Amino acid sequence: MAEEVNIPYIKENIIRCLCPTCPVQQNSICAREKMLNIQEILQGDKDPQSDDFPGMYCSNGKAVCEDIDTDKDCVCPDCAVYNENGLDKAKPDFLYCKDGRAKK
Numbered sequence: 001m002a003e004e005v006n007i008p009y010i011k012e013n014i015i016r017c018l019c020p021t022c023p024v025q026q027n028s029i030c031a032r033e034k035m036l037n038i039q040e041i042l043q044g045d046k047d048p049q050s051d052d053f054p055g056m057y058c059s060n061g062k063a064v065c066e067d068i069d070t071d072k073d074c075v076c077p078d079c080a081v082y083n084e085n086g087l088d089k090a091k092p093d094f095l096y097c098k099d100g101r102a103k104k
């Protein structure tokens with residue numbers, strides 16, 4: 001059975017995640033609303049919680065926002081977190097917001 005890739009849900013990775021700039025989420029009001037609080041969360045002392053940020057789906061699994069358009073192109077392969085964790089060899093190898101977290 002495929003094992004989940006352990007991609008830490010930490011601020012260092014959140015700030016490098018490209019999901020907020022992805023065409024899939026471009027018109028998502030839900031994703032935009034989540035981004036309103038993200039600076040405060042990143043600058044605070046608490047660890048971010050899984051649904052705080054509209055991204056890191058390779059780590060956390062599918063998006064909770066339902067108003068995303070998964071017919072558009074995923075930009076994960078351009079992401080530093082993606083390349084650092086060898087996600088080109090993961091299953092799925094993109095569109096984690098739709099298909100769930102990365103496994104190998």
Ligand code: SF4
Pocket residue numbers: 018019020022023024025055057058073074075076094095096097098
């Ligand atoms: S997982 Fe890929 S398709 Fe989904 S929002 Fe992130 S970059 Fe876009």
Ligand code: SF4
Pocket residue numbers: 013016017018019055056057058059075076077079080081082087096
């Ligand atoms: S690989 Fe995709 S989901 Fe994972 S951190 Fe990068 S842009 Fe976000």
